[in-house]
Structure formats: C-alpha cells, structure tokens
Amino acid sequence: MIPVLVLTGFLGAGKTTLLGRLLHEPAWADTAVVVNEFGEVALDHALVAASEDTLVSLSTGCLCCAARGDLAETLLDLWRRREAGAVPRYARVVVETSGLADPAPILHALMADAALAETHSLLTVAALVDAVHGGAALDRHPEARRQAMLADRLVLTKTDLAPDTAALEARLRSLNPAAPILAVGHGSVPPDWLLAPGAAHGGWADPDALAAWLDAVGGSAAPRHSPGLAAIAIERDAPIPAAALALWMEGLVEHAGRRLLRLKGIVRLAEAPERPLAVHAIGHVAHPPRWLDRWPAEGNRRSRLVLIGQGIPRHFPARLLAAVEAEVAEESGVRAGGSGHSTPGRYLGRRRGAA
Numbered sequence: 443m444i445p446v447l448v449l450t451g452f453l454g455a456g457k458t459t460l461l462g463r464l465l466h467e468p469a470w471a472d473t474a475v476v477v478n479e480f481g482e483v484a485l486d487h488a489l490v491a492a493s494e495d496t497l498v499s500l501s502t503g504c505l506c507c508a509a510r511g512d513l514a515e516t517l518l519d520l521w522r523r524r525e526a527g528a529v530p531r532y533a534r535v536v537v538e539t540s541g542l543a544d545p546a547p548i549l550h551a552l553m554a555d556a557a558l559a560e561t562h563s564l565l566t567v568a569a570l571v572d573a574v575h576g577g578a579a580l581d582r583h584p585e586a587r588r589q590a591m592l593a594d595r596l597v598l599t600k601t602d603l604a605p606d607t608a609a610l611e612a613r614l615r616s617l618n619p620a621a622p623i624l625a626v627g628h629g630s631v632p633p634d635w636l637l638a639p640g641a642a643h644g645g646w647a648d649p650d651a652l653a654a655w656l657d658a659v660g661g662s663a664a665p666r667h668s669p670g671l672a673a674i675a676i677e678r679d680a681p682i683p684a685a686a687l688a689l690w691m692e693g694l695v696e697h698a699g700r701r702l703l704r705l706k707g708i709v710r711l712a713e714a715p716e717r718p719l720a721v722h723a724i725g726h727v728a729h730p731p732r733w734l735d736r737w738p739a740e741g742n743r744r745s746r747l748v749l750i751g752q753g754i755p756r757h758f759p760a761r762l763l764a765a766v767e768a769e770v771a772e773e774s775g776v777r778a779g780g781s782g783h784s785t786p787g788r789y790l791g792r793r794r795g796a797a
C-alpha cells in the first residue's frame with residue numbers, strides 16, 4: 443500500500459515552500475509528488491525541487507471539480523510505472539492541492555476508486571493556514587474553511603511574520619477541534635510530523651470513519667468555490683525590465699485591490715536574463731522575490747506569470763504589462779537622449795480605477 447498525503451491550504455499559504463523543504467530531508471527522499479494548480483500555466487512543479495521522474499503536474503483543471511478522475515488515474519499511472527521499474531520505487535505520494543481546492547471531493551475520489559483503494563491508502567490530510575492572511579481567507583473564502591475543517595492536522599505558517607497566533611488558533615479550533623495545530627516559520631515542520639497517520643476524526647485508515655467525517659462537515663456536497671474566480675496567465679519571451687515588473691505588480695495591486703488573491707511567477711529579468719526570479723504576492727502583499735538556482739526546463743527561459751483573482755478583466759494584466767514596458771522603454775530612451783525627463787508611474791496614475 444502506498445500512503446497518500448494530501449497537502450492543502452489556501453492560496454499562498456506556503457504549501458510549495460514546506461514541501462520543497464521536506465523533500466530535502468532524508469526521511470522524505472523517496473517521495474513522489476502530484477501537484478495540482480488552478481490555472482493553465484503550471485508553476486509549482488518548477489518551484490518545488492523534486493525528482494523529475496516522480497513529480498507529476500496535474501494542471502488539467504481543479505482537482506475538486508473537473509480533474510477529480512484525473513487524480514485517481516494519475517496516481518495509478520505513476521504506480522504502474524513504479525511497478526514496471528520505469529520510475530524509482532517511491533514509498534509515498536504527496537498530493538499538493540491547488541489553494542482553491544475543496545478537499546472533500548478529492549477524498550471522495552480517492553475512496554471511490556476501487557483500483558486505487560487496493561494499492562493506496564490515505565495517510566494524512568494536512569491543511570496549511572497562513573498566519574498573516576489566513577484569518578481573512580477564512581472570512582472570505584469557503585474553500586479555506588473547508589480545508590481547515592477537513593484536515594487531520596493544521597500547520598500555521600509564516601509565524602516569523604506574525605508571531606501572535608492565539609486568535610487564529612482559537613478560530614481554527616472552533617472549526618476543527620480534533621486536529622492538532624503546529625505553528626512554524628519558513629516551512630520548518632519536523633520531518634516526522636507529517637509522516638504519522640492522521641488520528642483525528644477516527645483516522646483515515648477506516649473508510650467508515652472518513653465517510654462519517656465527510657458527512658459531518660457537509661463533505662458529500664459539490665465543491666464550493668467563491669464566485670467569479672479565474673486564473674489569468676501571461677507568458678513572455680522577451681526579458682522584462684525590473685522597473686516594468688515592479689510597476690506592473692504595483693499597478694495590479696492598486697487596481698485590482700482585494701480582487702487579486704494570488705500572483706506568482708518565474709521571470710526572466712532584462713538585467714539578469716540568465717537567472718530565473720520567482721515572484722509572489724498574496725492578496726495585495728508582495729513577498730520578497732527570490733532567485734532560483736536554475737531554469738525549470740532547459741530551453742524554456744520564458745517569463746511565466748499567473749494571477750488568480752475574482753472579477754479581474756482577463757486582458758487587463760497583459761495590457762498593463764505592455765503599457766508599463768513601453769513606458770519604461772520610453773523612459774530609458776529619453777534618459778539615453780540626455781533630457782533627464784522622468785515619467786515612471788505616469789501610466790499607472792492615468793489608469794487609476796481602470797480594472
């Protein structure tokens with residue numbers, strides 16, 4: 443039996459960071475990873491440093507909606523390749539859900555597939571909750587509440603940024619009294635903590651206990667997504683000037699406000715085109731950008747940016763980027779011409795309220 447660990451948590455809660463860290467631990471070396479993302483451009487497989495043989499990116503749709511059957515098929519296909527010796531004999535599989543996934547239909551899908559039940563068993567469902575943004579996510583998004591309710595353990599992340607977690611912990615206890623809560627910073631969960639079988643709610647090993655718990659939290663219902671959610675992707679061959687990237691992110695936050703839930707990307711900067719830069723924003727707060735060691739796929743050095751938002755006009759992010767790039771190019775042309783005339787931000791100022 444291959445143990446399956448489901449790692450969930452709202453957009454930007456730190457799933458990829460935590461997983462990337464654990465995969466460097468000896469106890470986690472023999473781990474296969476299935477990553478599901480909400481959006482047509484998958485990035486997490488590039489951000490999590492796992493073996494490419496046993497890392498599967500499932501970006502055919504949201505795991506709890508359209509891609510439910512795909513998960514069982516993906517796990518079985520990977521397992522068949524393991525049995526045939528085509529991939530390393532991994533000892534467990536981690537399924538990293540998208541930040542918008544309702545875990546209940548995913549658990550149903552895992553339980554309902556007879557072939558999967560013969561070869562795989564659910565070990566744990568861990569939900570990550572961001573100590574900075576988690577309270578707002580619980581307020582606004584049913585997905586975040588369902589993730590917290592369905593987990594058998596909860597990880598409070600980013601406690602280095604928000605050390606006082608008492609109110610959030612109390613809130614989580616009211617949603618899910620049985621799940622232990624671990625508060626960590628920078629994904630530093632002890633390696634063993636996630637490898638013990640979940641004991642809350644009677645444990646997942648017992649399908650009846652799982653079914654009872656899903657019923658208790660309304661898990662038999664269809665997935666509940668916040669209305670109007672969409673992922674918007676931008677891909678660029680030409681490197682992006684740092685000033686244009688900064689103005690673009692600033693402009694998005696200014697115009698989209700609370701409608702912007704998540705922005706992440708791998709960027710080829712004009713000033714350093716050899717090194718990929720990872721950028722992240724959660725809600726309207728940007729995290730510090732981080733250089734990656736290498737490009738995820740040799741030969742593909744394009745910038746890829748994905749935004750997840752509610753009601754953001756589909757073409758607005760690409761048009762804004764084109765406009766700030768043109769402005770930055772014009773600015774550097776003027777500078778090179780020696781006039782010293784400065785125009786940064788002019789476009790953003792003009793477009794206030796445009797989204």
Ligand SMILES: Nc1nc2c(ncn2[C@@H]2O[C@H](COP(=O)(O)OP(=O)(O)OP(=O)(O)O)[C@@H](O)[C@H]2O)c(=O)[nH]1
Pocket residue numbers: 451452453454455456457458459460486540541599600601602603626627628629704706721722729730
């Ligand atoms: N300061 C701090 N930053 C963190 C921590 N965990 C994650 N981050 C940052 O938060 C941002 C989002 O982290 P990810 O690991 O990509 O979050 P995620 O849950 O995988 O995001 P999605 O897959 O888009 O839902 C990145 O900029 C991380 O560097 C933490 O404990 N402390």
